[in-house]
Amino acid sequence: MTVRTTVVVVTWRGRDHVGACLDALARQTRPHRTVVLDNASADGTATVLAAHPLSPKVIRLDRNAGYAGGLAAALPAVDTVYMAWLNDDAAPAPGWLAAMEDALDADERAGAASARLERPDGAVQSVGVGLTPDGHGVDVTGGAVFGFCGGAALLRVSALAEAGGVPGEFFCYYEDTDTSWRLRLGGWRVLSVPAARVTHRHGASTRPGSRPFHRWNERNRLLMLLRCAPAGVALREVVRFALVTALLPVRRALGRPVPDAANFAVGLRLGVLGAVLARLPRTLGQRRAISRRAAVTRTDVWASVLDG
Structure with a gap:
């Protein structure tokens, strides 16, 4: 064959x-x-x-x-x-x-x-x-x-x-x-x-839940959205991530509960934002290249997500 x-x-x-x-x-x-x-x-x-x-x-x-x-x-x-x-x-x-x-x-x-x-x-x-x-x-x-x-x-x-x-x-x-x-x-x-x-054998090579795991996950989700998603969705999620990061110390100072997971560590989140910002010019160039190749609009693909 x-x-x-x-x-x-x-x-x-x-x-x-x-x-x-x-x-x-x-x-x-x-x-x-x-x-x-x-x-x-x-x-x-x-x-x-x-x-x-x-x-x-x-x-x-x-x-x-x-x-x-x-x-x-x-x-x-x-x-x-x-x-x-x-x-x-x-x-x-x-x-x-x-x-x-x-x-x-x-x-x-x-x-x-x-x-x-x-x-x-x-x-x-x-x-x-x-x-x-x-x-x-x-x-x-x-x-x-x-x-x-x-x-x-x-x-x-x-x-x-x-x-x-x-x-x-x-x-x-x-x-x-x-x-x-x-x-x-x-x-x-x-x-x-x-x-x-x-x-x-999930996680045999990497450790789900570890700091590197969360750093790559959070960074790459934002990069993916900036590359592929409708502009409004991508901007909303980057702003949301930044706002949550800024509010975490406030919540802790007020004694309000904060998840114990590594992706809610302020230092890790600031590192993610820094990495996304450093890659932003390249990412926007990639977004333009993806747009030139596209046969379907980002809005239509996203609508299919929302429709389940």
Whole structure:
């Protein structure tokens, strides 16, 4: 059979789990190429990759570029119709790739397909990504989706190129939702494929809830909105973020409750605002480029979010 998909596995310090990911890829019922992007791991990951019988093509960076940066670095090595994004702590079932390819084959305007990610206990983690009215990306566990979950997804390479590629500067988090935004602005659909099942050890490489996790999440959500959302929505959310940041010390001084999560630390939020401001000229340039490529207005895409 013709190889139509390149599966890109991005790993960082994945010695303890990337082998299981490759084992699962070796059991796929559809032929594919496997590329592992190693983000300068120094824990023995290279030894695991070299010894694995799947013999993946390995691209090793000299620094950690994150998940988004790793995908962007691997994209030039993809010469197939489809590109799969796969976390190194994910183990897809044997029919995963076949179900994803069949879904995109059946809909020529589908730019991406999102798998069914399950926790090790079988609970559904995600079948795709939804958007809240304030622009947060959230995992959806059933029904229609706005975007794909980047932990295990299949993208049409031509659609990805048309949409402007992978936002490597995001490092990690929201690169999937930003890409889904741009696909939809280009008139592409994003599908959920629950038959494509993947067991996911969520957070094996990063620590959800940590300060870096929240810093990347908050920064990238605002950058995504500034790049993709209607201007009023993007401005509203940046102003809201700044106002909440300014009011947090006041609430504490008045003895009013403040969430204990790291993303409500004033220092972290000021750092996010500084990072967004520093990137603003570049981000606005990216917004103009996205507008030039768009086939659908931002307002229409946002209306589809609000309509559920």
